Amino acid sequence: MDPQLPDLTGTVALVTGAGGGIGGGVAARFAAAGAAVVVHHRTSAARAAAVVADIVDRGGHAVAAQGDVADPEECAAVVGVAVERFGRLDAVVAAAGVQPVADLAGMSPDEWQRVVDTNLTGSFTTVQAAVPVMSDGGSITLTASVEGSRPARGHAHYSASKAGMIMFARSAALEYGGRGIRVNTVSPGLVDRDGLEDDWPSGVASWRRQAPLARLGTASEVGDACVFLASPMARWITGHDLVVDGGMSAVPAW
Ligand SMILES: NC(=O)c1ccc[n+]([C@@H]2O[C@H](COP(=O)([O-])OP(=O)(O)OC[C@H]3O[C@@H](n4cnc5c(N)ncnc54)[C@H](OP(=O)(O)O)[C@@H]3O)[C@@H](O)[C@H]2O)c1
Numbered sequence: 066m067d068p069q070l071p072d073l074t075g076t077v078a079l080v081t082g083a084g085g086g087i088g089g090g091v092a093a094r095f096a097a098a099g100a101a102v103v104v105h106h107r108t109s110a111a112r113a114a115a116v117v118a119d120i121v122d123r124g125g126h127a128v129a130a131q132g133d134v135a136d137p138e139e140c141a142a143v144v145g146v147a148v149e150r151f152g153r154l155d156a157v158v159a160a161a162g163v164q165p166v167a168d169l170a171g172m173s174p175d176e177w178q179r180v181v182d183t184n185l186t187g188s189f190t191t192v193q194a195a196v197p198v199m200s201d202g203g204s205i206t207l208t209a210s211v212e213g214s215r216p217a218r219g220h221a222h223y224s225a226s227k228a229g230m231i232m233f234a235r236s237a238a239l240e241y242g243g244r245g246i247r248v249n250t251v252s253p254g255l256v257d258r259d260g261l262e263d264d265w266p267s268g269v270a271s272w273r274r275q276a277p278l279a280r281l282g283t284a285s286e287v288g289d290a291c292v293f294l295a296s297p298m299a300r301w302i303t304g305h306d307l308v309v310d311g312g313m314s315a316v317p318a319w
Contacts, residue, residue: 082161084109090284202245238304254310277312
């Protein structure tokens with residue numbers, strides 16, 4: 066347990082895409098706050114197993130669950146793991162997503178559709194599957210992006226999907242508030258991962274040069290924002306987009 070985090074002991078959290086970089090970090094922070102965690106993955110079984118093992122080694126509770134978030138039946142099965150294994154579901158963080166790069170001029174309809182199906186439709190199916198089992202209310206946080214409000218070249222499909230997620234979360238907040246379910250987005254800026262600087266040296270350098278806090282973020286820092294949103298400290302926050310970007314969104318465009 067990390068005493069700096071709100072105490073989520075007794076709660077159950079589902080993190081989708083937890084075999085990935087941000088999702089894995091989010092799952093670890095929920096476990097550090099005392100929550101039992103369902104570690105979702107689609108193809109990264111080994112990485113999800115490592116996230117589970119790390120949580121259990123530290124004395125926490127976690128289980129892996131596999132599925133495609135764009136498929137409603139598979140989403141329902143993933144949510145079912147929370148109930149079967151831990152008896153309830155209190156918090157969901159949707160970190161499953163894809164972020165391919167393609168110039169608009171050459172973008173195929175299939176490329177467009179895959180991004181929208183995974184990021185936007187996957188958010189819809191995740192929320193629809195989760196809400197019926199969140200019988201005591203709770204918190205759903207979708208991982209959007211700063212690109213949901215600021216476009217980037219090669220990311221027309223991605224930016225559009227992230228903007229859609231932000232508005233979808235606000236719509237869901239409107240409809241589910243009466244059930245005690247809060248729905249928010251986090252919008253991370255550039256988050257570090259192994260190999261990023263080698264893959265994209267110019268982007269990383271430019272980010273460091275321009276961001277007020279002069280560095281990339283970490284998956285743990287996104288996780289802490291998600292833990293906050295799921296905690297009683299955020300009990301009057303819903304329909305909100307929490308930007309977690311080291312201040313990049315505050316940089317003037319001129
Ligand atoms: N990295 C950043 O700087 C950044 C910044 C802002 C926002 N974000 C957003 O944060 C989220 C996580 O990003 P990340 O960097 O951690 O990416 P990542 O390492 O690629 O992880 C994303 C995970 O999503 C899962 N996924 C993809 N399609 C899926 C599907 N149809 N069904 C179920 N799971 C699926 C993948 O699972 P499997 O590997 O198991 O197949 C993958 O591990 C994404 O939504 C991304 O857009 C990232």
